[in-house]
Amino acid sequence: MAKRIYKNWVILTFIVIIVLSFSLSKAGTVKIFEIKAKKYIFEPNTIRVNHGDKVILNIIATDRAHGIGIKAFNIKSLLPKGKSVTVEFTADKKGEFPIVCTKICGWKHFKMKGKLIVE
Helix, strand or coil, rough: HHHHHHHHHHHHHHHHCCCCCHHHHHCEEEEEEEEEEEECCCCCCCCCCCCCCEEEEEEECCCCCCCEEEECCCEEEEEECCCCCEEEEEECCCCCEEEEEECCCCCHHHHHHEEECCC
């Protein structure tokens, strides 16, 4: 009886290890980006991540108040001048998504765009 319990325990442990290793291999990594918002541009203006990654954007507006919006991920945040704002989300959709300034910041406001690429 003890041998049978031990054998079942070993098999169950093996199955759990396989399932966990498969789950962890599919989990995304954490990607952190430092972004500057200034005079009608985001620097960098293209962010590339993998599907499933946790994305952390540390953003600072250097010249005036701006905003950041990524509609596909329900992100809309005000960026006060000189203050760092952190935005976090999981890249759970594949594709190319526009990043826009959500606060009118001057006459070229409409050109203040970036791109999020989720592969």
